[in-house]
Amino acid sequence: MKKLVVYFSATGVTEKVAEIIKKTVNSSIFEVTPEVPYKDSDLKWLNPLARCNKEKIGRKDVPIARNIDNMRDYGFIFLGFPIWYYNAPNIIYTFIKGHDFSEKKIALFATSDGSDIEKTAEKLKSVLGESAHIVGAKRFYESTSREVIAEWARQMLEQ
Numbered sequence: 001m002k003k004l005v006v007y008f009s010a011t012g013v014t015e016k017v018a019e020i021i022k023k024t025v026n027s028s029i030f031e032v033t034p035e036v037p038y039k040d041s042d043l044k045w046l047n048p049l050a051r052c053n054k055e056k057i058g059r060k061d062v063p064i065a066r067n068i069d070n071m072r073d074y075g076f077i078f079l080g081f082p083i084w085y086y087n088a089p090n091i092i093y094t095f096i097k098g099h100d101f102s103e104k105k106i107a108l109f110a111t112s113d114g115s116d117i118e119k120t121a122e123k124l125k126s127v128l129g130e131s132a133h134i135v136g137a138k139r140f141y142e143s144t145s146r147e148v149i150a151e152w153a154r155q156m157l158e159q
């Protein structure tokens with residue numbers, strides 16, 4: 001089964017986790033990027049006028065620079081993102097809507113400063129579709145060791 005790590009990362013923390021998973025499971029990797037890149041001021045999450053807040057409150061789709069053309073080639077997807085407002089960033093929802101996850105196994109991973117991933121995984125489940133099979137969901141911190149991440153990734157492939 002071909003594997004793919006897909007991730008969005010605004011400040012590089014999730015990206016590091018994604019790279020560790022990629023190396024561990026020997027997969028391809030794809031970065032989800034917005035058409036309009038986030039500036040530092042867009043990420044000031046306590047500022048109601050910042051872009052991140054407007055996207056969340058307005059439930060806005062976030063146009064993506066490039067989609068994955070060959071999704072059908074992959075059977076196992078690791079999908080990663082930072083937790084934003086106790087949820088996945090809107091760009092992840094936009095990404096999911098633009099791709100077909102039927103019959104795929106999916107392992108969700110996130111990084112955050114404290115919030116967990118369980119409720120987010122529940123929300124994503126309905127967007128990913130009935131026949132997508134979420135095999136696990138795990139939140140890591142910036143300080144989580146490479147070994148812990150690698151061990152989790154290996155476990156996911158056995159599900």
Ligand SMILES: Cc1cc2nc3c(=O)[nH]c(=O)nc-3n(C[C@H](O)[C@H](O)[C@H](O)COP(=O)(O)O)c2cc1C
Nearest residue numbers: 009010011012013014082084085086111113114115
């Ligand atoms: C817009 C925004 C909202 C955030 N909301 C949360 C949150 O609800 N809970 C939390 O623990 N951390 C929150 N964070 C912190 C990030 O989840 C954390 O720093 C993450 O590791 C960043 O990953 P990245 O570098 O891959 O973007 C938020 C950060 C931003 C920019």
